[in-house]
Every structure is written in structure tokens, then in C-alpha cells.
Amino acid sequence: MKMQINGKAAEACGGEYFDVKNPATGEIIDQVPKGTEDDIALAVEAAESAFKGWASTSPQQRGIVFYRAAEIVRRKKEELAALLTKEQGKPLAEARGELEGFAHVLEYYCGLAGSLRGDFVPVPGNGYAFTVKNPLGVCAAITPWNMPALIMGWKIAPALISGNTFVLKPASNTPLINLTLASIFYEAGLPAGVLNVVTGSGETAGESLVRNPDVRKISFTGETGTGKRVAEIAASGMKRVTLELGGSDPMIVCDDANLESAVSGAIRGRFYNCGQTCTAVKRLYVFESVAEEFIKKLESGVKNLKVGNGLDKNTDMGPLNNRHQLNFIKELIAEIEEKEEGKIITGGKVPEFEGSDKGYFFEPTLVSDVPAESRLLKEEVFGPLLPIVTVKNLDEAIEAANRSNYGLGASIWTKDLDRIRTGCEQLNAGIIWVNQHLKVAPEVPFGGVKESGFGRENGPDILSEYMETRTIMLKT
Template sequence: MKMQIGGKAVDACSGEFFDIINPATGELIDRVPKGTEDDAAIAVESASSAFNGWASTSPQQRARILYTASGIVRQRQDELAFLLTREQGKPLAESKNEIEGFAHVLEYYCGLASSFHGDFVPVHQNGYAFTVKKPLGVCTAIIPWNMPALIMAWKIGPALISGNTLVLKPASNTPLTNLTLASILSEAGLPPGVLNIVTGPGEVVGESLVKSPKVKKISFTGEARTGKRIAELAAGGMKRVTLELGGSDPMLVCDDADLEAAVAGALRGRFYNCGQACTAVKRLFVFESVAERFIKKLEAGVRNLRVGNGLHENVDMGPLNNRRQWEYIKELVADVEEKDEGRIITGGRVPEVSTCSKGYFFEPTLIVDVPRESRLLKEEVFGPVLPVGQVKDLDEAIEESNNTCYGLGASIWTKNLDKARAGCEQLNAGIVWLNQHLKVAPEVPFGGTKESGIGRENGPDALSEYLDLKTIMLKI
């Protein structure tokens, strides 16, 4: 499959390619161009040339194009989900949900097409003033491999509906669905150059896009180290940045919680997408008085999860996406065992089932009695490993939850209004769920505090990230 620049499918200037591998089988799916600095520059120039035409297109016409694209995506949902599962690894049901999410996000921003406008302000003794909102220009989006379709929509929805043009760099592991979605947008009538996709290494293509003087805004989702590098590079050009840098989301289970619902929430919140979600439950704190009952129910649920190729029926959890992530999870669990930093009550191994022998599979793992200094509680664990700790009360639970450099999401499970209010107010996170976890709707702003990033995606707030506000003063 080829890159998409200026509305055309093209190879890289280098003539080199890299392989896309199915993480469940190890088979070669496709090859995509290995982009270069020159490719990035060509894409930026294409977006720059298309900007004036797209910015002068009415918001209603932009919305018609995006809405047409969302309809085509819905018609081709099964085909797109199959492709997404092959390159990413998640179960087919999760891929179908993600493709539907892509369409839903575009449709949401179509509904906001007429909402970004300025204000009229009477200014005493100085006449009148009014404000107008203008698109920034060429923007860059750099997206991860865990939810490539959904996060693509989070970037292109607000960027394109507000009149900007965009160069998108997909993750090197999962570019195929992104390229196919871009071709659908072209089919729906998106003018050439409005959306360009360059595949290739982040340290080459990504850095070139961030450093380009014609790029006015960067939106990045990924690990904190890379986000800090992007912020450093963007500072020299005073570029706008939105950085969603992951997290170590806590889940608090109080003594009055609905334990059945909390167990179901923990299972989905941790093991959805093989634990590879920025807002996944990564640390679980349960009140001592209900810990034994809760952990017993949770262990039974974890043991019942079915691991296998995401294209097969009756699979609850697919493989990790890539060898690097697989090796990291294996090392992390081995480290826990070697240092005696917890007790593995289920999982902790590579499955022995023959159908899992060639892929990056790891058993869903539950670990209790985890000491506070463990890597499991300090790092962002991007995989199917859930550490469970016991706390005396809500104060201790909140203290432990906030004891991290991250602040993306958190959830509290309780029927008590006072506990719910305290948790929602005191947990340091960009989003706090009550009696649920993981769900992120396009209608609400999403982002983090501390090292989980800056800026917000989704909701009307995301539009302001892509618009310049100009004030015009009149003396009549």
C-alpha cells in the first residue's frame, strides 16, 4: 500500500519499504513506503497549497464531504475491521466498534460545522469590536498503533471541519487502515492535498513534520518521552501542540460498590485491546473489607478470558501488537517474580496453545500484594497485567491513586454520594469516571494533567485547538 500525498498514492523518495506483520500469526500482510524527510516536505507543501481553497470552502460543504465519508465507512465496516484486526491484533468485535467510532466522530464534528464563530462586543468610548475565528493553516497529526482508526478521527475531525489542512503520520506498525480511510475521504470528495499521509520512522518523518516552518500545529498521541521531544522542537517555532501522553489510570473500589459491576468494569477496563489503551485500568485499589470477595470474583473473570487470533470467533483478547511490547511485558512480570514484588494468582505466562505459538500473545495476568515501589505501579504498563492493592479507606485510595507522574483518567466505584463527590473532585486526572471506566465519547473533552499531556481532544473544546481568534476594533 502506498502513501497518500496530494490526493495520489505514491511511493517514498527513497524507494524503500517496510513490512507490516500480523501480530497474531507473524505473517506478512503488506509493505508500505519508508518515508523520508523529502516525503514529509512534499506532503507539507501539498497541504500548504490546498489550504486557501479548503479554508474558503464553507463549513457546511466541508461537513457534507466528511458526512459522505462516514457513510462509506459504515458501509465498509466489516472490510475495514478485518484489515484493522490483521494489522493491530485486537478481536474483530473490538475492531468493528472502533471503525464505527471513526464514523461517529466524523459525524459529530459535521454537526458542529456552524458552531465556530466569533462574538460582537460593544466597547464603551471606543466603538465596537467583534471577533472572528480562522483556521491555523497546515497541521500535523502523529498517531499510535493501539487505536489507529479512532485516534485518526479524533485528529482529522476538528482539524478539517475548521478549515485546516493536515499531514498525518500513522504508526509504523498499523498504517494500512489509516491509508484506506484516507482513500475513502478522497472518494467522498475531499480535495487533493487537504489530507496527506506519510508513512515512515517517527525520528525521520515525524521530526521533519514537527520542525517544518509551514506547520502551525502538532497533535500527538503516544508515549511521554516522545511528547516531550515534540514540545521541545515545537517551542522554537511557537507552534501549538496538543499532547496526549498516556497514563497509569487507577480504579478505586469502595466497600459499598456493586462488586459484580466493578469486576466487569475491571475486566473490560484492563484487558480490552490486550490492555493497550491509554485510559486502561492500570492500577486497582480495593477497600480491605471487600478485597477478598472482590479479588475472588475478579480472578474467576480473568481465568475465563479467551485468548487467541482476533479473527477467530469467541476470542476475548488478542495478542500484543508488536515484539517490543511483548518483550517488555514478559520482562516486567519476570521482574515481579525475581524481586518477589507481588503474587501472581493467574496468568503471567506466554500461552502454550498451538494457535498462539507464532504471535505476541500473553496470558491475562492478575497480581496481588504489590508493594508501592514496584514498577507495576510506577510505569505505564501497556499490556494485560493488572496489579491489585488493598487500602483502608477512601483517603488512602486517593493518596495512592495520585502518587504518580501521570494524570489521564481514573474511576471510582461506589453507591455513596459523599464518596463519589470526594473521588471525582480529588483524583488528579483529566477525566474521572463514576461506576464505569474507559469509555470516551466524542462529545466530551479528553486529555490529561501532569505528564499525561496538555490540550484537549474531542468535544467543542477541540475546535479551539485548531482556530485562531482575531479581534477587530471599529470606531464609527
């Protein structure tokens, strides 16, 4: 699989490649170029050359391309899902859902295409004023490996529908689905150069993309430390930046919650995509009065999860995406046991089945009696490990939930309207779910506070982030 530059497959200038592996088997499934600074320059140049033509097309024409692309994605969903599972590891059902989400994002912004407009204002004594919305030019994004298709959609859709051109640097672990989806856009009629994908490392391709003076906006999703680096580099060029960074989302289960729903929400919220989701449930706070019953139900549900290759029909949870993530989870388990910072209720080891030693598998794991100083409650844990803390009341739960450098998402499970209001007012998070967790819709803004980043993805307001407002004063 090659890079996409100017709508065509391209080799890397340096002629070097890196392997893309199946995390369930360790097998090499493809190779992609190690993009260089020169490759980034070529991609940005292609986007710059295509900008004037794409910006001059009507939003409705752009929307037609989106609609066709969404149609092709749905038609090819099964083969695309198999590709996504092979390089990312998630079960086929989750891969299909992610691709449906990608198509839905395109259709949503297709529907907004006709709403791109400015304002008209009478100015007493000075005639009239009106505003014009213009696209920025070349925009860019650096995307992660956990939800490579969906997050690609979040970033390219509002930019392209607004008339910008684009350069995407996907994660090195999961570039194949991004390259394939880019080719589908061209199949749908996208003009050459409007969307370019350059594979490569963050240190080389990523930094070159952020530094390039012709890139006017950067959207980054990933680890907080890297996000700070992106912001630092972008600031020197006065580029617009959106950062969607790490999360350590708390889930609060009150004593009046529907426990069956809360258990199902906790299992999906934590173990979907093997726990490798920014908005996953990463800290669980349960009222003492229902903790024993809740944990018993939760343990039973977690033990029923089938771990295996995502291509197998009966798999509930696939492998971690890479060895680094597996080693991190093993390190945390060893630390829990060594320091006695919690009790492992279930899981805590590599599962035993044929071929499990060849992939990056780990059992879904529950840990109770976790002290406040534990890394499980302080750091972002990307993996199938859920710490459980009992609390006396909502005040204690909210105080513990807010005791984090992160503020991406949070959820509260209760039937009490006063508790819902208190949780929504006091939880420090960019998105708060009530009696649900994890779902992020393209129709609403999404982003975090504190070290979870700044700026928002999705929703109609994001279009203004990809456009300049020009004010024209007219006196006749």
C-alpha cells in the same frame, strides 16, 4: 499500500519500505514506504497548496464530506475491521467498535460545522468590536498503534472542519487502516491535498513533520518521552501543541460498590485491546473488607477470557501488537518472581494453543500483594497485566492513586455521594469516571495532567485550538 499525498498514492522518495506484520501470526501482510524528510516536505507543500481552497469552502460543505465519509466507513465496516485486526491484533468486535467510533467522531463534528462563529461586542466610545475565527493553515499529527482509527478521527476531524489542511504520520506498526481511511475521505469528495498521510519512522518522518516551518499545529499521542521531544522541537517554531501521553489509571473499588459491575468494569477496563489503551485500568485499589470476594470474582472472570487470533469469532483478547511489548510484559513477570514483589493469581505466561508461539500472545494476568515500589504501580504498563492493592479506606486509596507521575484517567466505584464528590475533587486526573471506566466520548474534552500531557482532544472547545481569533475594531 502507498502513502497518500495530494490525494493520490505515492512512492517514497528514498524507495525504501518496511513490513507490516500480523501480530497474531507474524506474517507480513503488506509493505509501506519509509517516508523521508523530502516526502514530508511534499506532503506539507500539498497541504499548503490546498489550504486556500479548503478554507474558503463553507463549514456546511466540509460537513457534507464528513457525513459521506462516515457513511462509507459504516458500509465498509466489515472489510475495514478485518484490515484493522490483521495489523493491530484486536478482536473483530473491538475493531468494529473502533470504526463505529471513527464514524461517530465525523458525524459529531459534522453537526458542529454550523457553529463556527466569532463574537460581536459594543465598545463604548469606540464603536464596535467583532472577532473572526480563521483556520491556522497546515496542521499535523503523529498517531499511535493502539487505537489507530479512532485517534486519527480525533485529530483530523476538528482540524478539517475548521478549514485547516492536514498531514498525518501514523504509527509504523498500523499504517494500513490510516491510509485506507484517508482514501475514503477522497472517495467522499475531499479536495486533493487537504489530507495527506506519510508513513515512516518517528525519528525521520516524525521529526521532519514537527520541524517543518509551514506546520502550525502538532497533535501527538504516544509515549511521554517522545511527547517531550515533540514539545521541545515545536517550541522553537512557536507551534501550537497538544500532547496526549502515557497513563497509569487507577481504579478504586469501595466497600459499598456493586461488585458485579466493578468486576466487569475491571476486566474490560484492563483487558480490552490486550491492555494496550492509554486509559486502561492499570492499578486496582480495593477496600480490604471486600477484597477477598472481589478478587475471587475477578479471577473467575479473567480465567474465562479466550485468548487467540482476533479474526476468530470467539476470541475475547488478541495478541500484543509487537514483540517489544511482549518482551516488556515478560520482563515484568520475571522481575515480580525474582524480587517476590507480588503474587501471580492467574496468568503470567504465554498461552498454549496451536500457533500461539508465532504471535505476540500473553495470558491475562492478575497480581496481588504488590508493594508501592513495584514498577507495576510506577510505570505505564501497556499489556494484559493488572496489579491489585488492598486499602483500608478512601483516603488511603486516593493517596496511593495520586502517587504517580501520570494523571490521564481514574475511576471510583461507590454508591455514596460523599465518596463520589471526594474522589472527583481529589483524584489528579484529566478524566474521572464514576462506576465505569474506559469510555471516551467525542462530545467531551479528553486529556491529562502531569506527565500525561497538556491540551485537550474532543468536545466543541477543541475547535478553538485549530483557529486563530482576529479582533476587528470598527468606528463609524
